[in-house]
Amino acid sequence: xxxxxxxxxxxxxxxxxxxxxxxxxxxxxxxxxxxxxxxxxxxxxxxxxxxxxxxxxxxxxxxxxxxxxxxxxxxxxxxxxxxxxxxxxxxxxxxxxxxxxxxxxxxxxxxxxxxxxxxxxxxxxxxxxxxxxxxxxxxxxxxxxxxxxxxxxxxxxxxxxxxxxxxxxxxxxxxxxxxxxxxxxxxxxxxxxxxxxxxxxxxxxxxxxxxxxxxxxxxxxxxxxxxxxxxxxxxxxxxxxxxxxxxxxxxxxxxxxxxxxxxxxxxxxxxxxxxxxxxxxxxxxxxxxxxxxxxxxxxxxxxxxxxxxxxxxxxxxxxxxxxxxxxxxxxxxxxxxxxxxxxxxxxxxxxxxxxxxxxxxxxxxxxxxxxxxxxxxxxxxxxxxxxxxxxxxxxxxxxxxxxxxxxxxxxxxxxxxxxxxxxxxxxxxxxxxxxxxxxxxxxxxxxxxxxxxxxxxxxxxxxxxxxxxxxxxxxxxxxxxxxxxxxxxxxxxxxxxxxxxxxxxxxxxxxxxxxxxxxxxxxxxxxxxxxxxxxxxxxxxxxxxxxxxxxxxxxxxxxxxxxxxxxxxxxxxxxxxxxxxxxxxxxxxxxxxxxxxxxxxxxxxxxxxxxxxxxxxxxxxxxxxxxxxxxxxxxxxxxxxxxxxxxxxxxxxxxxxxxxxxxxxxxxxxxxxxxxxxxxxxxxxxxxxxxxxxxxxxxxxxxxxxxxxxxxxxxxxxxxxxxxxxxxxxxxxxxxxxxxxxxxxxxxxxxxxxxxxxxxxxxxxxxxxxxxxxxxxxxxxxxxxxxxxxxxxxxxxxxxxxxxxxxxxxxxxxxxxxxxxxxxxxxxxxxxxxxxxxxxxxxxxxxxxxxxxxxxxxxxxxxxxxxxxxxxxxxxxxxxxxxxxxxxxxxxxxxxxxxxxxxxxxx
Numbered sequence: 001x002x003x004x005x006x007x008x009x010x011x012x013x014x015x016x017x018x019x020x021x022x023x024x025x026x027x028x029x030x031x032x033x034x035x036x037x038x039x040x041x042x043x044x045x046x047x048x049x050x051x052x053x054x055x056x057x058x059x060x061x062x063x064x065x066x067x068x069x070x071x072x073x074x075x076x077x078x079x080x081x082x083x084x085x086x087x088x089x090x091x092x093x094x095x096x097x098x099x100x101x102x103x104x105x106x107x108x109x110x111x112x113x114x115x116x117x118x119x120x121x122x123x124x125x126x127x128x129x130x131x132x133x134x135x136x137x138x139x140x141x142x143x144x145x146x147x148x149x150x151x152x153x154x155x156x157x158x159x160x161x162x163x164x165x166x167x168x169x170x171x172x173x174x175x176x177x178x179x180x181x182x183x184x185x186x187x188x189x190x191x192x193x194x195x196x197x198x199x200x201x202x203x204x205x206x207x208x209x210x211x212x213x214x215x216x217x218x219x220x221x222x223x224x225x226x227x228x229x230x231x232x233x234x235x236x237x238x239x240x241x242x243x244x245x246x247x248x249x250x251x252x253x254x255x256x257x258x259x260x261x262x263x264x265x266x267x268x269x270x271x272x273x274x275x276x277x278x279x280x281x282x283x284x285x286x287x288x289x290x291x292x293x294x295x296x297x298x299x300x301x302x303x304x305x306x307x308x309x310x311x312x313x314x315x316x317x318x319x320x321x322x323x324x325x326x327x328x329x330x331x332x333x334x335x336x337x338x339x340x341x342x343x344x345x346x347x348x349x350x351x352x353x354x355x356x357x358x359x360x361x362x363x364x365x366x367x368x369x370x371x372x373x374x375x376x377x378x379x380x381x382x383x384x385x386x387x388x389x390x391x392x393x394x395x396x397x398x399x400x401x402x403x404x405x406x407x408x409x410x411x412x413x414x415x416x417x418x419x420x421x422x423x424x425x426x427x428x429x430x431x432x433x434x435x436x437x438x439x440x441x442x443x444x445x446x447x448x449x450x451x452x453x454x455x456x457x458x459x460x461x462x463x464x465x466x467x468x469x470x471x472x473x474x475x476x477x478x479x480x481x482x483x484x485x486x487x488x489x490x491x492x493x494x495x496x497x498x499x500x501x502x503x504x505x506x507x508x509x510x511x512x513x514x515x516x517x518x519x520x521x522x523x524x525x526x527x528x529x530x531x532x533x534x535x536x537x538x539x540x541x542x543x544x545x546x547x548x549x550x551x552x553x554x555x556x557x558x559x560x561x562x563x564x565x566x567x568x569x570x571x572x573x574x575x576x577x578x579x580x581x582x583x584x585x586x587x588x589x590x591x592x593x594x595x596x597x598x599x600x601x602x603x604x605x606x607x608x609x610x611x612x613x614x615x616x617x618x619x620x621x622x623x624x625x626x627x628x629x630x631x632x633x634x635x636x637x638x639x640x641x642x643x644x645x646x647x648x649x650x651x652x653x654x655x656x657x658x659x660x661x662x663x664x665x666x667x668x669x670x671x672x673x674x675x676x677x678x679x680x681x682x683x684x685x686x687x688x689x690x691x692x693x694x695x696x697x698x699x700x701x702x703x704x705x706x707x708x709x710x711x712x713x714x715x716x717x718x719x720x721x722x723x724x725x726x727x728x729x730x731x732x733x734x735x736x737x738x739x740x741x742x743x744x745x746x747x748x749x750x751x752x753x754x755x756x757x758x759x760x761x762x763x764x765x766x767x768x769x770x771x772x773x774x775x776x777x778x779x780x781x782x783x784x785x786x787x788x789x790x791x792x793x794x795x796x797x798x799x800x801x802x803x804x805x806x807x808x809x810x811x812x813x814x815x816x817x818x819x820x821x822x823x824x825x826x827x828x829x830x831x832x833x834x835x836x837x838x839x840x841x842x843x844x845x846x847x848x849x850x851x852x853x854x855x856x857x858x859x860x861x862x863x864x865x866x867x868x869x870x871x872x873x874x875x876x877x878x879x880x881x882x883x884x885x886x887x888x889x890x891x892x893x894x895x896x897x898x899x900x901x902x903x904x905x906x907x
Contacts, residue, residue: 067247086150137594213244299352398434408515488674496529534678560599616791660841
């Protein structure tokens with residue numbers, strides 16, 4: 001729903017418009033796109049011999065300023081060298097939008113997968129950090145990296161853009177943990193990483209400007225590559241002026257080649273400043289005015305395609321121009337063999353962009369506006385917002401937020417979207433509904449849903465005061481944010497109303513980029529609203545409609561949540577096998593991506609635990625329940641938490657543990673008091689209270705009973721069970737008969753009520769001496785329960801007479817069904833087993849990491865071995881174990897294992 005803000009990578013765009021998955025914008029990072037080596041570049045055996053050491057060193061650092069040929073040298077080396085058979089190379093060009101830990105890991109995973117080194121069965125092939133970088137995700141990531149056969153050389157270009165300390169720590173950990181991974185860092189400055197130990201161990205290869213500087217032979221060969229034969233004097237002059245700086249040498253050769261026979265370097269300076277001046281004079285001024293204008297305007301993008309360039313500087317033959325610049329060696333490089341995308345040399349691009357901003361501020365803003373509109377139209381909303389921000393065009397930013405970026409409030413790009421929204425000068429914004437929606441979006445991303453109503457009310461007031469009609473995108477996003485506000489206060493009716501308003505606001509005749517994303521999110525939330533209002537059939541229809549839109553937007557995490565809710569719908573609608581299969585598939589899908597503990601998996605855990613409980617598997621039910629209680633990444637909601645506590649109480653009843661049952665039931669009732677549970681939840685609450693009251697023998701159930709909204713079947717069956725326990729067989733029989741005669745069963749609560757009522761009839765008849773009626777009622781209970789393998793009512797409903805009645809029924813049949821014999825065995829075992837002392841229930845659920853640590857305790861692994869398994873420090877393991885022992889109320893590993901087994905948290 002709208003309160004869930006993490007998701008999966010965006011869908012790939014057409015190959016003709018983007019250089020790779022998630023690449024081709026200033027924000028998304030370029031994966032597996034080695035620059036095409038310029039035709040005039042020369043072989044540099046001296047540098048290439050140095051680079052040959054990269055595959056055997058843990059870290060290689062090329063730290064040098066712009067123009068020192070770092071990228072070209074490494075690209076040429078990778079294109080021409082013969083790598084060992086067991087070494088694969090992945091390339092990631094870092095961009096500012098990868099400067100958060102989730103985006104960084106996403107880029108690294110894409111680069112490593114693109115290298116071809118990852119087997120299909122390796123965790124890295126499906127892992128996604130877009131739901132957040134959790135302990136679980138990091139464990140799978142490091143385990144996957146450790147499982148790659150051979151070695152991987154990971155090139156991280158433009159590493160200087162990384163400033164976030166968490167990302168720097170992630171790189172340091174990546175380097176420290178994986179001997180089979182070599183990392184090459186191309187940076188303008190020495191990376192702020194702890195590399196001293198690698199330097200002392202001889203595992204750090206450092207290549208500096210002194211290594212990258214051209215020598216006399218290379219200067220001469222470079223001259224020949226451009227058709228220029230340089231004398232020894234000229235070579236010496238070039239070296240003296242440029243100090244071997246490759247960009248300076250390149251421009252010096254260009255300068256000399258254009259001078260004719262009277263070649264003179266007197267007017268050429270080799271410093272970065274003088275080269276900048278020369279770039280203006282030679283690269284720009286020697287081009288036609290319209291071509292010069294094209295270069296200057298398109299410098300706001302890195303990289304740039306012809307299509308994008310036309311939106312910034314219309315009226316040019318962009319593809320021909322870009323290929324011409326590349327062919328004339330004018331500091332333009334193609335990315336990829338298809339030459340769709342191009343990158344200007346950093347010196348050139350930065351110079352052009354600086355001059356454009358300084359000398360032509362209006363054109364600078366216009367260029368960024370053109371780029372913003374293009375990126376929005378091509379479903380790159382983060383890049384669109386970045387360009388609008390660079391233009392300081394806040395009305396455009398607000399419009400792009402509503403028309404393009406809104407779906408990412410609940411998707412995988414929430415971190416870059418948060419940065420963009422955080423950068424708005426809110427005090428300077430003109431009053432508008434879109435400005436208020438930006439404020440509301442920021443509040444949502446920062447986990448402040450209670451701030452939404454104020455902003456949304458002001459947005460509505462702005463709409464009311466506007467003299468112009470408001471576009472449908474603004475209305476759609478406003479209503480989606482209303483869904484989030486309603487969900488935060490568990491107002492199901494308001495959420496459903498807002499979802500319908502979203503759908504009504506979208507006009508296919510007036511499309512906008514985020515239109516399908518808004519509709520998809522609304523459909524998902526509408527399904528949730530129907531579900532929590534009790535209209536399960538409508539919820540299924542809405543959820544299934546949402547799944548049909550699976551390829552729309554950044555929504556894999558939300559769609560996984562839809563499947564989890566459908567598993568619970570299956571459970572409620574009596575498809576227990578379907579619920580079991582869908583729940584397990586959803587949980588497996590989540591765990592493969594590192595999403596096993598996100599809140600969206602909670603309905604799947606609830607369905608799995610509920611089915612296993614009803615089928616007489618308390619151990620399996622307890623494990624699934626623990627997983628659901630640990631699924632807290634992204635927050636909790638009263639609705640989902642109520643359901644888990646109900647299952648927890650019912651599980652305690654099945655295990656004969658009154659203290660735990662009472663505590664869980666009280667927690668469920670307290671949570672239910674925070675919202676208005678739908679009829680199916682009210683049925684479960686009433687049945688839970690009845691179960692607990694019968695277990696503790698305290699007469700009337702605690703709390704409001706029957707719970708408001710409970711259906712007549714569940715209420716009658718529950719009253720019948722209580723009357724039977726009190727010896728009032730006549731009243732019990734009359735209520736049970738009403739349930740049995742009540743018609744077709746379509747929901748799980750009705751099925752359980754029917755089987756309970758048939759058991760009440762059987763036990764009442766037995767108490768009244770009507771053996772034949774008792775057998776008939778019991779036989780029908782078996783027939784009703786058998787198709788669903790519904791075991792639990794026979795184990796918790798009734799009295800000590802139930803096993804005897806089951807034996808008599810089985811004895812009267814020549815070939816009793818297997819289900820009857822299984823029920824008989826379990827009921828008899830339950831009766832004959834000596835009751836065990838009840839273990840004290842957990843006061844606080846275990847976290848996902850604590851559950852994982854608990855699973856390791858029965859092994860003989862030391863803390864150091866567990867730390868190695870989980871890719872954490874021994875101190876981290878000790879900290880997790882300390883928290884685990886505190887929650888279990890034990891002081892040793894052995895005691896923790898025994899207590900966990902008593903609680904069915906371990907087999």
